[in-house]
Amino acid sequence: MAASQTEQPTTALADAPPQRPAATAGDVAELLEPLRREILAHCYRMTGSVHDAEDLVQETYLRAWRAYHGFENRSSLRTWVFRIATNACLTHLEGRKRRPLPTGLGAPAADPHERPLPEAGVSWLEPMPDDLLWSQGQPDPAAQAVSRDSVRLAFVAALQHLTAQQRAVLLLRDVLAWRAREVAGALDLTVAGVNSTLQRARARLADVDPEEPPRLPDxxxxxxxxxxxxxxxxxxxxxxxxxxxxxxxxxxxxxxxxxxxxxxxxxxxxxxxxxxxxxxxxxxxxxxxxxxxxxxxxxxxxxxxxxxxxxxxxxxxxxxxxxxxxxxxxxxxxxxxxxxxxxxx
Incomplete structure (x- = not known):
């Protein structure tokens, strides 16, 4: 009996999977760097702020480093990190008001004869420089992971009319093309909850984001x-x-x-x-x-x-x-x- 008790720990150690080597923050940052522009675009769509988006990319990297020991390749690296980024954005947005443009405040067009006065109490939507999204500063639909339509100013402004959870569901489903069960797992929702949230988000977006005006022919x-x-x-x-x-x-x-x-x-x-x-x-x-x-x-x-x-x-x-x-x-x-x-x- 004593010999058997002595052998059990040895057998257990032999059967245990090898431990993943500890990764440094630099290791994780290097691993995620090819996805950086996509993560930045996602955080920008969620928040409407270039400042907040850049901060949230860093928060995503930090959370990914802390959680990397638990990443077991059950999903792709891209899916794993976008789950982290989305939840970082949701945490950031708790208790915060949306970032509108003036046309999104609901007031009618103003009289140009009256002096305009700035409103300091509003956090306004910000533009996202193309150089931060595309390496050459120009979107190439055939080669770039971030499409121009997905960061169009009118689209990002319309997203601000959704709740944070509606934004997350719509972006994960319609922009990143996740399956409903993947979104449910990422956001701790049921599949039925994801589908109903998506339906409401699409309906609201259709009300506030009119069709894009036609571009010049050349x-x-x-x-x-x-x-x-x-x-x-x-x-x-x-x-x-x-x-x-x-x-x-x-x-x-x-x-x-x-x-x-x-x-x-x-x-x-x-x-x-x-x-x-x-x-x-x-x-x-x-x-x-x-x-x-x-x-x-x-x-x-x-x-x-x-x-x-x-x-x-x-x-x-x-x-x-x-x-x-x-x-x-x-x-x-x-x-x-x-x-x-x-x-x-």
Whole structure:
């Protein structure tokens, strides 16, 4: 009996699976690096903030390192880490309000004759620089894991009308193409709960995300429109700006809660409230965000220096520029690797 008791631990050790070597945080980060842009895009869709998304990528890496000893390859690495990222986002969003654009606040179009006033108490939706999502700064549908439509500004703004759980379910099912039982396991829901949540999320999204306006039929016409738009602003030619806008253009300017509809209304807004006074007061640099063009506007100040003023996310169509979301906040320029001021010409 004593000999048998002595042999049992030896047999148990012999039958035990080999222990996974302890992984360092650097090991896990290197393993996940090929998925980094996808994880960033997912966290951005969930939160609507480039700042929060970058922080949540780091939180995902930290959680993955802590949990790596339990990863037994029962699912793909991609599925495992997106489960971690999604739950990190849900934790982050607890008790937080959604990030809207001005058009998402429910108020009617504003009168451009009245001075717009910023609303500091709202955390606004932020643009996501293309350079953070695609290695060459341009989405290639044939080669890139993050599609342009999945980070389209109007789509991300519409997601903000969903609850955090609805966002998670819709993104996992419709963007990442997970099966319902995978989503249920990731979010601690039943399959029936996932399906009902998805149905509600899709219905709400259809109400707040209208069909994307048609794009220009070719790149050259699109580039020509943007060149003319830049030239009109730099010349401070309000009439030319109005001519380049679609008749029913929508113009919004977070952190200002007001928004405007119609080319004439936008022309009045610019004429009355833009601090520019003459040609040369404004200069623009092209960049891109959310898979669409962005024009960084620098305003000349009293000392003659052009400083960061706003980022205009523009939607060009065959009818002209159909939508402009002008993001104020010089801190956003740093995310686009844009200088805070421009040298003299």
């Amino acid at each position: 790149d050259e016409r699109r580039r020509a429109l943007l060149r003319a738009y830049v030239a009109a602003f730099e010349a401070y030619d309000v009439a030319a700006i109005v001519d380049l806008l679609a008749a029913d253009v929508v113009w919004e300017m977070p952190p200002y809660p007001e928004w405007y509809r119609g080319a004439g209304a936008v022309g009045t807004l610019i004429s009355r409230w833009c601090p520019a006074q003459r040609a040369g007061d404004m200069r623009m640099l092209p960049t891109s965000a959310n898979g669409e063009p962005v024009l960084a506007l620098y305003m000349r100040e009293d000392d003659g220096v052009h400083r960061a003023f706003q980022l205009q996310h523009v939607v060009p169509t065959s009818d002209g520029v159909a939508r402009v979301t002008a993001f104020f906040g010089p801190e956003l320029f740093a995310h686009f690797a844009l200088p805070p001021e421009l040298p003299p010409r």
